[in-house]
Amino acid sequence: MSQGNSCVSVVGQQARACTVREALDRVGGKWSVGILVAASQGPVRFTELERQVEGISRRMLTLTLRNLERDGLLHRRVYPTVPPKVEYTATPMALELYESLVTLTAWAERHRAAITEARAAYDREHADWTGSRAD
Amino acid sequence: MSQGNSCVSVVGQQARACTVREALDRVGGKWSVGILVAASQGPVRFTELERQVEGISRRMLTLTLRNLERDGLLHRRVYPTVPPKVEYTATPMALELYESLVTLTAWAERHRAAITEARAAYDREHADWTGSRAD
DNA sequence: CAGAATCCATCCGGATACTG
DNA sequence: CAGTATCCGGATGGATTCTG
Numbered sequence: 537m538s539q540g541n542s543c544v545s546v547v548g549q550q551a552r553a554c555t556v557r558e559a560l561d562r563v564g565g566k567w568s569v570g571i572l573v574a575a576s577q578g579p580v581r582f583t584e585l586e587r588q589v590e591g592i593s594r595r596m597l598t599l600t601l602r603n604l605e606r607d608g609l610l611h612r613r614v615y616p617t618v619p620p621k622v623e624y625t626a627t628p629m630a631l632e633l634y635e636s637l638v639t640l641t642a643w644a645e646r647h648r649a650a651i652t653e654a655r656a657a658y659d660r661e662h663a664d665w666t667g668s669r670a671d
Numbered sequence: 672m673s674q675g676n677s678c679v680s681v682v683g684q685q686a687r688a689c690t691v692r693e694a695l696d697r698v699g700g701k702w703s704v705g706i707l708v709a710a711s712q713g714p715v716r717f718t719e720l721e722r723q724v725e726g727i728s729r730r731m732l733t734l735t736l737r738n739l740e741r742d743g744l745l746h747r748r749v750y751p752t753v754p755p756k757v758e759y760t761a762t763p764m765a766l767e768l769y770e771s772l773v774t775l776t777a778w779a780e781r782h783r784a785a786i787t788e789a790r791a792a793y794d795r796e797h798a799d800w801t802g803s804r805a806d
Numbered sequence: 807c808a809g810a811a812t813c814c815a816t817c818c819g820g821a822t823a824c825t826g
Numbered sequence: 827c828a829g830t831a832t833c834c835g836g837a838t839g840g841a842t843t844c845t846g
Contacts, residue, residue: 550723553708556772557701559779562786564699566692566819573688582828588685593820598829608789619827620826629782636778637691639771644694647764651697654743701839717808728840733809754807755846 562607563633567592567600572626575610576634579623609633697742698768702727702735707761710745711769714758744768 543554563569570589574580580588586597601624604610609630615621626634678689698704705724709715715723721732736759739745744765750756761769 546725548723549708549712550705550725552776553705555776555779556704558783559775560695560699560704564695569691569695570685570688573684577684586828588683590681590685594829595821595831596819599819606790606793607786608793614828617827618826620829622828629785632782633778636774639774640694641687641690643768643771644690647767648693650764651742655741658741658743721808729809730811730841731839734839749808752807753846755809757808 559633559636562604562609563637565600565603567596568604569637571597571600571604571624572609572630572634575624575626576631579613579625582622582624585624604630694768694771697738697744698772700735700738702731703739704772706732706735706739706759707744707765707769710759710761711766714748714760716759717757720759739765 543551543558546554563572567589570592571585574585574588582597582601585601586592586594589597592600601610601612605612605624609627611625611627613623613625615623678686678693681689698707702724705727706720709720709723717732717736720736721727721729724732727735736745736747740747740759744762746760746762748758748760750758
């Protein structure tokens with residue numbers, strides 16, 4: 537998730553690829569989308585996220601939240617109460633990003649079966665026989 | 672890039688997030704998009720890719736190519752000549768994927784400045800002072 | 807030319823324990 | 827409640843060498 541990806545001195549259509557990566561770097565993380573989705577419905581608290589985003593660890597939740605906040609995709613609001621209360625909300629920019637992702641979702645759904653089969657075929661083809669027909 | 676992400680037993684809108692991840696897992700890799708872009712113009716040879724996708728190592732090129740091929744995003748054609756010649760071509764499915772990414776590219780371009788500034792602001796805000804004004 | 811194999815540094819991410 | 831800190835295994839990815 538660290539950047540440095542400046543897209544400078546990149547020529548040809550690879551420049552476009554570089555721009556895509558700018559977006560992917562922000563959403564490519566294992567948990568980013570899950571959090572974004574949850575936060576796009578309205579303010580969500582830390583513990584709510586911990587439950588909604590299944591399988592996430594406390595650590596990764598914190599880290600991913602920080603990154604998203606840093607990129608301006610999430611807004612963090614702290615209520616100075618005791619016990620503390622923190623709410624995360626998706627920013628307009630994040631909502632737009634989420635909209636951009638629906639195209640991708642559609643693609644994934646359209647080709648889910650094809651991909652699964654392509655993999656199966658590939659694995660069948662490249663099964664390392666090594667002559668061992670041991671069973 | 673290893674899967675296992677079956678999206679089973681995922682409820683609510685998190686199921687959607689899971690579907691998005693299916694797509695992202697295939698393109699989220701550091702080099703996938705670059706290769707896909709290069710191969711979408713027509714057949715490309717190994718060494719051509721090595722040059723076009725700037726900064727990629729031989730190893731990662733091979734690995735990413737294998738993954739893309741396995742997912743049915745690239746077609747690999749071998750010419751049994753000497754020296755050998757191998758051409759990679761993006762499949763229709765990959766071209767559709769690339770189209771889906773255009774939306775994302777647009778998003779990245781629209782908000783590039785905003786993100787850069789959000790980061791700067793965040794870093795300014797969270798600069799760890801620790802009281803050390805040591806200069 | 808198009809890779810496979812090996813070695814090694816770094817990063818990602820999970821588990822656990824502690825805190826204001 | 828909402829984190830932070832630490833430890834650690836596995837994955838990611840670069841550099842280099844060898845080969846059909």
